Amino acid sequence: MKPLQAAGTRLLAIVIATLAGVSVGGTAGAQTGIYTCIDAQGRRITSDRPIPDCLDRPQRELNRSGTTKRIIPPSLTAEEREAQAARAREAQAARQRARDAIRRDQALLARYPDPNVHESDRQDALAQTDVVIAAAERRLVELRRERKELDAEMEFYAGDPSRAPAKLLRDIESNKEGIAEQNRAIAGQEEERRRINARFDDEAAHLRTLWPDDVLQKASAGTTSER
Structure with missing residues (x-):
């Protein structure tokens, strides 16, 4: 066989072996x-x-x-890949929010196993505001009594208030500020009571979807018997 013809035959064998996935020596390839x-x-x-x-x-x-x-x-294009990644991130965030919600519900149920415990906690929170309001009202009584005494002193200078002593004027101004401060404290605590009740109302509405029926029925029966 001529050298050129032999080389062609050899090349053909290599191509056939390669296409068949077999090495020239007969060993199976990848x-x-x-x-x-x-x-x-x-x-x-x-x-x-x-x-x-x-x-x-x-x-x-x-x-x-x-x-x-x-x-x-x-x-995908770069924009499509980003959109796909954004959807994946949002889905992951949604799954995380769902897991967080489950954990919050479990913690809420552990803290408030029934309506009575929840209502008791509400009353405890409100009682703290009652203490502050009561203290402010007692202070108001004192300040108003002081103001009557100060006004009585000012009667001596009714014809010409500019002749009133500087200390008396300062005491009147201080008394006025004190009354305003106590009124602000009372208003603040009344607003806090509204926030407390709103929070507990929202919690109670959500908890009613979590408490078992027998727990709700028991609490309802207890409330009826108290009446």
Whole structure:
């Protein structure tokens, strides 16, 4: 056989062996993937690697038998990848919020196993505001009594208030500020009572969806018997 013809025969053997997945020496080699798709022009394309013309559409990777090994989804643009990532982040955040809500509900149930415990806690919170209001009202009684005494002193200077002693004027102003301060304290505590009641009302409404029916029935029966 001529050298050129021998070289051609050898090259053909290499190509055949490579396509068959067998080394020239007869040893089985690694399988080469087969990819196929239909491009935008409707042409079916087959290749031994992912097909660039089909990056925007699904591609099939085939086994050597011709059956489908897997479907490769279309590649995404940068904007599409960001949108996909944003959806994934939002889904993860939603799952986290759901887990947090479950933990909060479990903690709420552990703290308030029934309506009576919840109402008792409400009354304890309100009682703290009652203490502050009561103290402010007692102080107001004292300040108003002092103001009557100061006003009585000012009667001596009714004709010409500018002749009143500076100390008396300072005491009157201080008394006025003290009364205003106690009134603000009372108003603040009354607003705190509204916040407390609103919070406990919201909690009670939510807890009624969490408490078992037998717990609610027991609490309702207890309330009826007290009446």
